[in-house]
Amino acid sequence: xxxxxxxxxxxxxxxxxxxxxxxxxxxxxEQASKWLLCGLMFLVGVSLGHDExxxxxxxxxxxxxxxxxxxxxxxxxxxxxxxxxxxSDYSASDVLAVSSGLGYYSLSSIFISEFKGxxxxxxxxxxxxxxxxxxxxxxxxxxxxxxxxxxxSIGGATTADTTLPIITQTAGSRYAVVAVFxxxxxxxxxxxxxxxxxxx
Amino acid sequence: xxxxxCNCASTRAGHIANEEAVIKVYVAxxxxxxxxxxxxxxxxxxxxxxxxAIIWALLFIxxxxxxxxxxxxxxxxxxGTSAFVIFAFSTLGSILASWLLWRVIxxxxxxx
Numbered sequence: 001x002x003x004x005x006x007x008x009x010x011x012x013x014x015x016x017x018x019x020x021x022x023x024x025x026x027x028x029x030e031q032a033s034k035w036l037l038c039g040l041m042f043l044v045g046v047s048l049g050h051d052e053x054x055x056x057x058x059x060x061x062x063x064x065x066x067x068x069x070x071x072x073x074x075x076x077x078x079x080x081x082x083x084x085x086x087x088s089d090y091s092a093s094d095v096l097a098v099s100s101g102l103g104y105y106s107l108s109s110i111f112i113s114e115f116k117g118x119x120x121x122x123x124x125x126x127x128x129x130x131x132x133x134x135x136x137x138x139x140x141x142x143x144x145x146x147x148x149x150x151x152x153s154i155g156g157a158t159t160a161d162t163t164l165p166i167i168t169q170t171a172g173s174r175y176a177v178v179a180v181f182x183x184x185x186x187x188x189x190x191x192x193x194x195x196x197x198x199x200x
Numbered sequence: 201x202x203x204x205x206c207n208c209a210s211t212r213a214g215h216i217a218n219e220e221a222v223i224k225v226y227v228a229x230x231x232x233x234x235x236x237x238x239x240x241x242x243x244x245x246x247x248x249x250x251x252x253a254i255i256w257a258l259l260f261i262x263x264x265x266x267x268x269x270x271x272x273x274x275x276x277x278x279x280g281t282s283a284f285v286i287f288a289f290s291t292l293g294s295i296l297a298s299w300l301l302w303r304v305i306x307x308x309x310x311x312x
Contacts, residue, residue, distance in 0.1 A: 014263020
């Protein structure tokens with residue numbers, strides 16, 4: 001819990017700094033975040049390689065976890081379909097296109113802005129940013145309430161990169177492999193899914 | 201008035217050109233696994249602390265990116281509400297679906 005609060009504070013401080021233009025989000029910040037991400041992934045790799053029990057633990061994983069990406073996709077699309085009763089302005093294909101971004105906000109918002117207009121594109125950006133932030137902030141809570149698979153599932157397509165460290169820390173390193181598999185598979189599916197629902 | 205408006209454009213272009221960055225990330229993780237294997241005999245208790253510190257820094261920068269993006273800040277009316285509703289329901293759906301799988305797996309393991 002303490003960890004989540006600190007994370008939220010850093011994120012909120014960043015929002016305020018960006019909004020107040022105290023520090024510009026410029027080329028340097030972008031480069032810095034890319035290098036930090038690479039460094040982070042390197043360290044996650046080190047902790048995976050360093051863990052002597054990892055291979056043994058991996059064998060203990062139930063092979064049924066391979067189904068997880070399918071469950072994530074089915075749950076996401078099913079859940080978003082329920083919103084057409086609340087959001088009268090958008091069609092079923094609109095909400096399916098937005099939710100099939102699966103947290104991959106940059107790509108899905110660009111696609112949707114292109115095919116369905118800027119308004120839905122911005123919704124896709126916000127919706128999928130929210131999904132990523134929710135995963136980063138609430139992974140420990142979701143872990144306690146719904147178990148390790150849900151922690152991976154909420155990350156959607158981001159579980160092989162940006163949300164991998166938080167998943168490894170909350171669900172344990174043996175789930176890192178599941179997260180990478182889940183993230184890679186969904187990552188590749190996002191462009192196909194988004195274009196599919198845009199063309200409906 | 202000096203605006204930061206070029207930010208959003210450059211960020212978007214940056215995201216499109218992300219393929220290269222993604223490859224770098226995977227190279228980094230593989231390199232890390234190799235280094236971790238080599239240093240297996242040494243205790244590395246500081247590792248999770250450094251990981252946490254980098255996560256804080258990255259979220260701070262993500263916050264700056266979001267706070268400085270007028271499209272996102274200005275969109276927190278109707279657009280923001282719609283985005284939140286779709287986010288909440290789709291995430292809840294995926295939580296329930298994965299929880300179901302988790303329960304099936306746990307049950308089959310208890311039976312063994």
